[in-house]
Amino acid sequence: MYKNFKVIETSLEKLKDDIKNFYDPSKYHFITINAIDFGNGKVNLKYFFSKYDTMEEPIAFSLDVTYEDTIPTITDIIPSAWISEAELADLFGLKIEGAQKGLFLEPDSPPAPLRRS
Amino acid sequence: MGNKMIVPFGSQHVALPEPVRFVFETENEIITNVEVDVGYVHRGIEKACQTKIGYKQVAYVVPRICGLCSISHNMAYIIAIEKLLEFEAPKRAKYLRVLAHELDRIHSHLFAMAHVAEAAGYENLVMYLFRDRELVMECLELLTGNRVQFDYGCIGGVNRDLTPEVEKELRKKLKKLEERLFWFRDVYLNDYTLNLRWKGVGVIPKEMAEKYNAAGPVARGSGVRTDARAEFDALPYRELGFEMVVYEDGDIWARNMVRMDELLISMRMIWNVLDGLPEGNYKENVKGMPKGEAVCRWEAPRGELFYHVRGDGKQILTRMRVKTPTFSNIPVLKELFIGANYADVPAIIISFDPCLSCTAR
Numbered sequence: 001m002y003k004n005f006k007v008i009e010t011s012l013e014k015l016k017d018d019i020k021n022f023y024d025p026s027k028y029h030f031i032t033i034n035a036i037d038f039g040n041g042k043v044n045l046k047y048f049f050s051k052y053d054t055m056e057e058p059i060a061f062s063l064d065v066t067y068e069d070t071i072p073t074i075t076d077i078i079p080s081a082w083i084s085e086a087e088l089a090d091l092f093g094l095k096i097e098g099a100q101k102g103l104f105l106e107p108d109s110p111p112a113p114l115r116r117s
Numbered sequence: 118m119g120n121k122m123i124v125p126f127g128s129q130h131v132a133l134p135e136p137v138r139f140v141f142e143t144e145n146e147i148i149t150n151v152e153v154d155v156g157y158v159h160r161g162i163e164k165a166c167q168t169k170i171g172y173k174q175v176a177y178v179v180p181r182i183c184g185l186c187s188i189s190h191n192m193a194y195i196i197a198i199e200k201l202l203e204f205e206a207p208k209r210a211k212y213l214r215v216l217a218h219e220l221d222r223i224h225s226h227l228f229a230m231a232h233v234a235e236a237a238g239y240e241n242l243v244m245y246l247f248r249d250r251e252l253v254m255e256c257l258e259l260l261t262g263n264r265v266q267f268d269y270g271c272i273g274g275v276n277r278d279l280t281p282e283v284e285k286e287l288r289k290k291l292k293k294l295e296e297r298l299f300w301f302r303d304v305y306l307n308d309y310t311l312n313l314r315w316k317g318v319g320v321i322p323k324e325m326a327e328k329y330n331a332a333g334p335v336a337r338g339s340g341v342r343t344d345a346r347a348e349f350d351a352l353p354y355r356e357l358g359f360e361m362v363v364y365e366d367g368d369i370w371a372r373n374m375v376r377m378d379e380l381l382i383s384m385r386m387i388w389n390v391l392d393g394l395p396e397g398n399y400k401e402n403v404k405g406m407p408k409g410e411a412v413c414r415w416e417a418p419r420g421e422l423f424y425h426v427r428g429d430g431k432q433i434l435t436r437m438r439v440k441t442p443t444f445s446n447i448p449v450l451k452e453l454f455i456g457a458n459y460a461d462v463p464a465i466i467i468s469f470d471p472c473l474s475c476t477a478r
Binding site: 032051078080 | 153154155156159161163167203327328329330332341342343344347348349361411412414427435436438440445447448449
């Protein structure tokens with residue numbers, strides 16, 4: 001299923017603690033957050049990391065959420081994550097704590113264009 | 118209390134090559150707060166690639182994301198798909214991919230360095246850089262058929278082989294270009310005006326670069342050892358002489374020197390490709406439908422480009438995500454502005470070599 005990256009399963013409740021325990025900014029580079037909408041109301045989120053200066057597979061924290069869930073922000077752990085969270089809020093219409101809206105879409109754009117349902 | 122002013126910068130501005138908008142709050146010309154808007158050129162490319170376009174055709178769509186690093190988008194995507202299909206390209210194709218990729222880095226870095234020189238008011242250096250960039254543009258045209266928007270890579274290899282005639286021409290042009298690169302390095306190292314304008318300006322300490330996850334020459338100019346060519350198994354960079362360039366100073370000068378030295382490393386890798394190009398196929402047929410998830414981390418000229426693809430055994434992918442280098446560098450750029458002098462804004466922005474058509478997609 002996952003061809004060239006490692007996946008650590010997590011949940012909405014454990015997400016922040018898992019990332020906090022794992023992430024060391026001097027060792028790991030936070031790549032981005034990606035969402036996959038399966039069209040059944042469920043969205044899979046993956047938080048990608050890679051290790052500096054080492055030929056190792058990227059690591060992803062994976063969890064499933066719904067459109068109605070409020071997703072905790074990780075910007076208190078990784079300040080640069082605000083831009084990834086803003087993108088998810090714009091393109092998928094996900095509710096993420098404190099995420100800025102309208103950064104990637106103009107006011108006349110269709111809302112949440114990457115949603116499948 | 119000083120003079121408080123709100124200064125809009127962009128989305129159209131003489132110092133900006135692409136549309137991005139900053140709103141600076143300043144006090145006595147020192148920036149106290151900044152807001153950013155990066156979405157002026159959102160084109161919905163990801164949506165098109167996962168709803169309308171077959172996975173093989175996507176390889177010819179993603180290069181349109183960016184004119185400067187189109188080959189990076191093309192190759193990062195095809196490598197992600199090849200990982201998904203568990204296919205390994207022939208060695209000759211891998212070498213040719215490195216050749217095109219490093220030529221692309223040279224033209225992009227020369228372009229970025231010219232813009233930074235322009236922001237410093239050094240116009241004759243801009244002209245020299247653009248004139249000599251023509252040599253590498255001609256090389257890319259000879260190799261790929263196009264000056265920009267090269268659809269060189271394909272799933273299974275590359276679309277064109279390197280003929281002996283083209284190789285001969287490439288060697289001639291590259292020899293001339295290499296001589297010029299050494300001259301540029303001398304200018305960048307020793308020119309009094311450039312050093313005065315760039316040293317100590319826009320400094321990103323290493324801790325800040327790590328905290329805000331900077332990418333590419335911005336991170337390496339601040340002493341962070343990160344380069345996807347050393348961290349992700351995409352192409353045989355190491356055996357072709359890749360070496361990571363890192364400067365500790367973190368200022369505009371250091372970011373430029375990273376680019377400058379990377380030009381010479383790219384040149385070394387290109388000579389090694391030309392001298393040791395393996396015999397064999399440059400392309401093979403790939404069968405199967407993409408099923409599962411794969412990623413590709415790719416060192417584009419501006420930094421880490423990241424592709425994440427998911428297929429469910431159909432022609433059209435379920436998800437195709439692109440994370441570009443400028444997307445990663447916006448948070449550190451925003452933070453860097455706080456406390457900076459407003460007069461340094463154009464030089465700081467240009468030293469990041471931002472690409473908004475990549476970021477907004």
